Amino acid sequence: MEAVRAVDSVVDKLPVIEVRDAIKRYGVGDASIFALNGVSLTIEAGEYVAIMGPSGSGKSTLMNILGALDNMTSGEYFLDGIEISSMDEIHLSIVRGRKIGFIFQSFNLIPRTTAIANVELPMAYQGVKTKERRERALVALDVVGLGDRINHEPTELSGGQQQRVAVARALVTRPALLLADEPTGALDSKSTADLLDLFDQINAAGRTVVVITHELDVAHRAKRIIRMRDGKIVSDELNKERVA
Amino acid sequence: MSVFEIVRFAIRGLFTNRLRTFLTVLGITIGVASVIILLAVGNGSSKAIQASLDRLGTNSLQVRSGGGGFGARARASASSQKPLTILDAAALMDKTQAPDILQVAPIASTNGTCVVGASTTTPSTFYGTWPAYYKASNTSIQSGSYFTNDDVTQGRRVALIGQTTATALFGTTSPIGQTMRCSGIEFTVIGLTTVKGASGFQDGDSLVLIPITTMENSITGNQPLSSIIVEATNSKTTDAAQTELTTILDARHGISGRKTADFSVFNQASLLTTASTSSKTFTTLLGMVAAISLLVGGIGITNIMLVTVIERTREIGIRKAIGAPKGAILSQFLIEATILSVLGGALGVLVGFIGSHFTIAGTKPVIVPASVFLAFGVSILIGVFFGGYPASRAASLRPIEALRHE
Numbered sequence: 001m002e003a004v005r006a007v008d009s010v011v012d013k014l015p016v017i018e019v020r021d022a023i024k025r026y027g028v029g030d031a032s033i034f035a036l037n038g039v040s041l042t043i044e045a046g047e048y049v050a051i052m053g054p055s056g057s058g059k060s061t062l063m064n065i066l067g068a069l070d071n072m073t074s075g076e077y078f079l080d081g082i083e084i085s086s087m088d089e090i091h092l093s094i095v096r097g098r099k100i101g102f103i104f105q106s107f108n109l110i111p112r113t114t115a116i117a118n119v120e121l122p123m124a125y126q127g128v129k130t131k132e133r134r135e136r137a138l139v140a141l142d143v144v145g146l147g148d149r150i151n152h153e154p155t156e157l158s159g160g161q162q163q164r165v166a167v168a169r170a171l172v173t174r175p176a177l178l179l180a181d182e183p184t185g186a187l188d189s190k191s192t193a194d195l196l197d198l199f200d201q202i203n204a205a206g207r208t209v210v211v212i213t214h215e216l217d218v219a220h221r222a223k224r225i226i227r228m229r230d231g232k233i234v235s236d237e238l239n240k241e242r243v244a
Numbered sequence: 245m246s247v248f249e250i251v252r253f254a255i256r257g258l259f260t261n262r263l264r265t266f267l268t269v270l271g272i273t274i275g276v277a278s279v280i281i282l283l284a285v286g287n288g289s290s291k292a293i294q295a296s297l298d299r300l301g302t303n304s305l306q307v308r309s310g311g312g313g314f315g316a317r318a319r320a321s322a323s324s325q326k327p328l329t330i331l332d333a334a335a336l337m338d339k340t341q342a343p344d345i346l347q348v349a350p351i352a353s354t355n356g357t358c359v360v361g362a363s364t365t366t367p368s369t370f371y372g373t374w375p376a377y378y379k380a381s382n383t384s385i386q387s388g389s390y391f392t393n394d395d396v397t398q399g400r401r402v403a404l405i406g407q408t409t410a411t412a413l414f415g416t417t418s419p420i421g422q423t424m425r426c427s428g429i430e431f432t433v434i435g436l437t438t439v440k441g442a443s444g445f446q447d448g449d450s451l452v453l454i455p456i457t458t459m460e461n462s463i464t465g466n467q468p469l470s471s472i473i474v475e476a477t478n479s480k481t482t483d484a485a486q487t488e489l490t491t492i493l494d495a496r497h498g499i500s501g502r503k504t505a506d507f508s509v510f511n512q513a514s515l516l517t518t519a520s521t522s523s524k525t526f527t528t529l530l531g532m533v534a535a536i537s538l539l540v541g542g543i544g545i546t547n548i549m550l551v552t553v554i555e556r557t558r559e560i561g562i563r564k565a566i567g568a569p570k571g572a573i574l575s576q577f578l579i580e581a582t583i584l585s586v587l588g589g590a591l592g593v594l595v596g597f598i599g600s601h602f603t604i605a606g607t608k609p610v611i612v613p614a615s616v617f618l619a620f621g622v623s624i625l626i627g628v629f630f631g632g633y634p635a636s637r638a639a640s641l642r643p644i645e646a647l648r649h650e
Contacts, residue, residue: 094569096564169566
């Protein structure tokens with residue numbers, strides 16, 4: 001029994017993200033540019049991490065690699081214990097669907113498609129049954145406070161509401177990781193506050209949240225702040241305001 | 245991800261761009277419909293030629309004045325030409341010299357205007373002949389009676405008229421027993437011929453037939469015949485009949501040795517064979533035009549699908565980011581293209597069938613069944629192949645590239 005518990009605790013402690021020596025290089029020879037120049041990073045389950053840095057620091061490249069949207073030149077990446085770095089496109093699409101929930105600066109909802117249909121979409125690609133899909137989408141939209149807007153198309157929703165639909169869509173597949181790329185970049189301060197409160201709730205419920213941002217106040221809501229510059233991590237510290 | 249689901253996505257994709265969908269479908273519809281209709285017109289015209297071939301029978305020969313050619317030589321020898329006369333026609337009825345000739349009908353023709361009260365008409369066919377003409381030319385009457393050999397001998401002023409002429413002169417009242425004035429001579433209408441319909445641009449029912457003697461005595465004088473129709477005893481003896489009539493007419497016109505014949509014999513069957521060959525060429529040309537329009541429709545689908553993919557690149561990126569597998573994206577766009585082409589093809593077949601019910605350029609179209617399957621099949625193949633290329637391009641996009649697309 002002791003041994004079983006020990007194994008269990010190892011499994012529990014399996015990091016959500018483990019990146020080793022990630023390099024992303026554009027171009028060849030002398031003209032090549034390192035967008036990521038040897039990044040190693042471990043994020044445990046349940047963490048709330050902000051990745052900060054000026055433009056050109058490599059934070060967006062890192063986000064694309066963490067989200068399995070782009071491949072790296074060299075290095076290893078384990079997502080929820082699965083090695084992503086050597087995976088083919090077919091399996092990557094499954095990983096993206098099941099393990100990651102994306103939130104983008106520009107919301108990226110499917111145009112001319114209702115909120116509920118947008119939220120149902122990732123489940124459709126996973127083969128969830130229509131009825132269950134509907135129920136889960138309704139719950140997710142309710143959680144983000146849009147239970148009364150389910151049949152609105154993106155153009156009929158405000159920026160803040162669109163981003164909350166995107167959050168509902170990201171959460172509905174119960175991903176291991178919620179990955180947000182400048183999520184407040186296109187929002188006013190009120191919507192920003194609402195969204196950050198929503199992130200707090202999601203993290204409090206045990207979900208791992210990684211936010212890429214260049215805004216200090218957004219980063220300061222996270223429990224851990226990683227700063228990048230020139231393709232490298234320059235600092236990685238707990239946010240003392242949030243972590244006792 | 246079920247097939248049903250992907251089909252739903254595809255249909256939704258088509259519905260969000262209604263105008264574009266409509267125009268693409270229209271392109272394919274026009275392509276398919278034109279293939280079907282144009283081939284049907286071509287087929288209809290060969291069928292019509294075939295029908296007149298059957299109707300005429302292959303045992304009919306026509307003799308006309310003049311040599312075979314229209315060149316300078318034919319004109320130069322015009323003075324020495326002997327015209328065809330009613331005596332020539334009579335000579336051909338010699339059973340011993342021409343055992344294969346069944347009957348002979350001389351035709352004298354004129355251009356005249358017929359008048360009844362205030363109504364006038366100019367029949368496109370105004371012939372003087374005798375009763376052998378009826379069978380040789382496949383003319384019958386729907387009411388009244390034929391003029392007889394006796395009418396011809398007596399030179400009576402009686403006439404058979406066609407439906408168009410009857411309507412022009414007498415309206416809806418029966419023309420039988422009425423009188424009309426043609427080229428200044430009064431005729432009693434004794435018969436109304438059966439409707440023949442139009443052949444080419446000529447209305448076969450704009451017709452006046454009178455005894456040849458009446459025409460020569462009262463209207464034209466001793467003008468040469470315009471032609472002589474000769475009917476062989478059966479279709480196998482047509483060639484023998486042609487030889488016999490040539491021999492008789494050569495003797496009568498003093499044609500021998502190097503002297504060029506001053507008459508020509510037209511074999512209806514061979515004329516129609518020529519017509520049927522040119523009709524086949526016509527059909528082929530029409531088919532090619534139609535095939536090009538179908539191809540253009542196909543290029544339309546490719547174009548639309550390319551534009552759709554480019555315009556929706558970002559959407560494809562989003563779909564991929566939330567877990568859409570390559571197959572699902574590929575299927576969605578492929579199904580969109582297939583729906584466009586099947587819909588366009590089906591509508592095209594429908595329009596083709598409807599369009600083929602109308603008479604086009606004087607031809608009643610007859611649908612070629614193979615053209616329907618061909619056009620429909622080609623439209624679907626075009627949709628799948630030409631739609632497949634943009635679809636696979638869309639599916640192979642890396643999500644990050646697709647998402648960056650504005």
